[in-house]
Amino acid sequence: GQSLEQPSEVTAVEGAIVQINCTYQTSGFYGLSWYQQHDGGAPTFLSYNALDGLEETGRFSSFLSRSDSYGYLLLQELQMKDSASYFCAAPRGGYNKLIFGAGTRLAVHP
Amino acid sequence: GAGVSQSPSNKVTEKGKDVELRCDPISGHTALYWYRQSLGQGLEFLIYFQGNSAPDKSGLPSDRFSAERTGGSVSTLTIQRTQQEDSAVYLCASSPFHKITGELFFGEGSRLTVL
Numbered sequence: 001g002q003s004l005e006q007p008s009e010v011t012a013v014e015g016a017i018v019q020i021n022c023t024y025q026t027s028g029f030y031g032l033s034w035y036q037q038h039d040g041g042a043p044t045f046l047s048y049n050a051l052d053g054l055e056e057t058g059r060f061s062s063f064l065s066r067s068d069s070y071g072y073l074l075l076q077e078l079q080m081k082d083s084a085s086y087f088c089a090a091p092r093g094g095y096n097k098l099i100f101g102a103g104t105r106l107a108v109h110p
Numbered sequence: 111g112a113g114v115s116q117s118p119s120n121k122v123t124e125k126g127k128d129v130e131l132r133c134d135p136i137s138g139h140t141a142l143y144w145y146r147q148s149l150g151q152g153l154e155f156l157i158y159f160q161g162n163s164a165p166d167k168s169g170l171p172s173d174r175f176s177a178e179r180t181g182g183s184v185s186t187l188t189i190q191r192t193q194q195e196d197s198a199v200y201l202c203a204s205s206p207f208h209k210i211t212g213e214l215f216f217g218e219g220s221r222l223t224v225l
Contacts, residue, residue, distance in 0.1 A: 033212035042114075042201070042219065043153065048212030087152060091210045095158075096141060097166060098214060102152040 004088050004101035011107045012078050020073045020104045022088035032064050032071040033089045033098060043087065083108045114217035116202050122223045123192055131187045131220045133202030142185050143203040143214060144177055153201065159185065192224045
């Protein structure tokens, strides 16, 4: 089977840095994706890590450690608009059939 | 438009009625997915279509759920004899490649409420 665990809620202030962790149990692991979803909106792709290490895209970075079955999303210089739910996801079955975690709700306060 | 289009955006129905939800993927995307998202929850995989291959139906929760994809483009998800527990947002996504990229393009979803 496959499951992904992430915290349900995280709170931070504007300008701060926040890390959202994701641990997974899976067979045939291919990589870890991160998605952002604002209330009432569609999930949007943020990043994909197929290999160990840190991937940086602007204010957002994503990290993967395959040996630890662990990854995280790092958000820097937080802005109010970053308040959203963040989901980690992993492909299963050799293609883009993504299995999602339950999501982490990030609240950014002034 | 350039994105994944879903209709209706909102559907309210009575228990026991059938509903059809439509998805128009991004032009040229060969892979199409349906997910279900209950309030405050993650995304639950339902079904996957890739080209002319047999669909992966492993996520369909019961035989009341079915989906088809005509001409490798538009897809319809049908729920028969709806139940209150079917109330959720049904999200469609597409992707351009068969290989793993971890990136899906989602529509805005169809919110289904079963009374």
